[in-house]
Amino acid sequence: MGKTVSIKTTDEFIDFTKAAIIDRESQEKWMEASQNGKIGELRTKLEILKKKFWVLEREIDANGADLIVQKASLVNDLIDISGAPVAFVQVKNIGPNTAVEIDSRYIYYVDGEELKTKDEFFLFIYRNDNHKFLVFLPSKEIDGLVKSGTCSKFIDTTTKVPYVKFTSKQIEKLNKSSTKAEFEKTISQAIETIDHALSIEEYNRSIGLRHFLGVRPSKLGVEAQVQKYFTGLQDDDLVDTYFELLLFLYKQMELGSIRSFVIKDFLTNLSSDPRELSERVAQMQQDIENHTNIILKKWDKNYAYIPDTYDQLSQMLSDFEKALDKTTELHQDSTKNI
Structure with a gap:
């Protein structure tokens, strides 16, 4: 029109x-x-x-x-x-x-x-x-x-x-x-x-990784989410702690899922006609090496530094909680003045 x-x-x-x-x-x-x-x-x-x-x-x-x-x-x-x-x-x-x-x-x-x-x-x-x-x-x-x-x-x-x-x-x-x-x-x-x-x-x-993991968290996405619920407030501390928490959890999930889904892939191959398994073993051994190369190429080697402990996660949750409480209080004060 x-x-x-x-x-x-x-x-x-x-x-x-x-x-x-x-x-x-x-x-x-x-x-x-x-x-x-x-x-x-x-x-x-x-x-x-x-x-x-x-x-x-x-x-x-x-x-x-x-x-x-x-x-x-x-x-x-x-x-x-x-x-x-x-x-x-x-x-x-x-x-x-x-x-x-x-x-x-x-x-x-x-x-x-x-x-x-x-x-x-x-x-x-x-x-x-x-x-x-x-x-x-x-x-x-x-x-x-x-x-x-x-x-x-x-x-x-x-x-x-x-x-x-x-x-x-x-x-x-x-x-x-x-x-x-x-x-x-x-x-x-x-x-x-x-x-x-x-x-x-x-x-x-079939190996499920892309759909299981979803997309990696982004700082821009976190900023947009914070702005959606705390309109008009710019709080870098909340954005930073929120983003670090999400990224940490994503990396932990990514690391943990690799082994599980590779095993699932082999389990699928093994769950067929047993008479064919002798012909598949050599290929599966080759697949182990191929999977390793794919993983090393696809997933950042720097992830290896992530500690296998809940201490760091506990601290990050605590930091996020403090930042969230602070922003929530500021948001409530700003809305009262409108």
């Missing part, structure tokens, strides 16, 4: 309504964008279904998911213990001079102090005037284009949300599909990329 002006009388309302009905065109601008979007979704849905994936639906398009994709398998479905991983697919079906804007929150998440890509987010861009045109971008490639300056970045000053923007010329340069064969090749590569991402996520879920 554009700029509005109040209608003062019923007669004016009747006259304006008559004029709007009489002058109405058979097609309106919003319809073209809506129809193009639906055509793009249906094209992508068809290609994905042809490659033995399932496309899920929900009533509200959230987090950029025009389509939600999972592997077509009854063995590992959404309601199973580990749950089937899914990919979020956003589809754009645009005109030759149309830009594409993507909410940065669809592409990234915050883990501790790091901004990381959501590896299960993918973008398909079609052109409604050229059925052989297709640009496929996984989140990591979008991130690479952002960092290389290949695309534009802007922020909505009202919502404070940053966006990634591809102009029509930038999209044209990214297109590698100009023939039917190239289009089919791009589609196949896209499906393979989605399949690979889901396979990696499936493995991560």
Whole structure:
């Protein structure tokens, strides 16, 4: 809806309504964008279904998911213990001079102090005037284009949300599909990329670490949480003690969980046909070394200094309690004066 002006009388309302009905065109601008979007979704849905994936639906398009994709398998479905991983697919079906804007929150998440890509987010861009045109971008490639300056970045000053923007010329340069064969090749590569991402996520879920641990606490997140409940108060002491407590507990959980989930992985391997175990033992021995290398690479070696004792945790809880009591008292005093 554009700029509005109040209608003062019923007669004016009747006259304006008559004029709007009489002058109405058979097609309106919003319809073209809506129809193009639906055509793009249906094209992508068809290609994905042809490659033995399932496309899920929900009533509200959230987090950029025009389509939600999972592997077509009854063995590992959404309601199973580990749950089937899914990919979020956003589809754009645009005109030759149309830009594409993507909410940065669809592409990234915050883990501790790091901004990381959501590896299960993918973008398909079609052109409604050229059925052989297709640009496929996984989140990591979008991130690479952002960092290389290949695309534009802007922020909505009202919502404070940053966006990634591809102009029509930038999209044209990214297109590698100009023939039917190239289009089919791009589609196949896209499906393979989605399949690979889901396979990696499936493995991560099988050992459970990523979903068990969740994201690492961040100081920015703690500051936002403190501000939410103590509006208008800036208390660095509370933020620091709260953040240190959360990070300490996260690191302890991370250290403790590694052994448990590695053992679970082997337990899963052993809980199959006993006749196959003789063939698996050599591979499992190799897996022990591989797990060790993964752990050393993925988890900071500096964690080794964390003491296996409750003394430090007890002191941190005490410091946090004092800081919280102090801030609560200050907050109560400030609200009384309002």
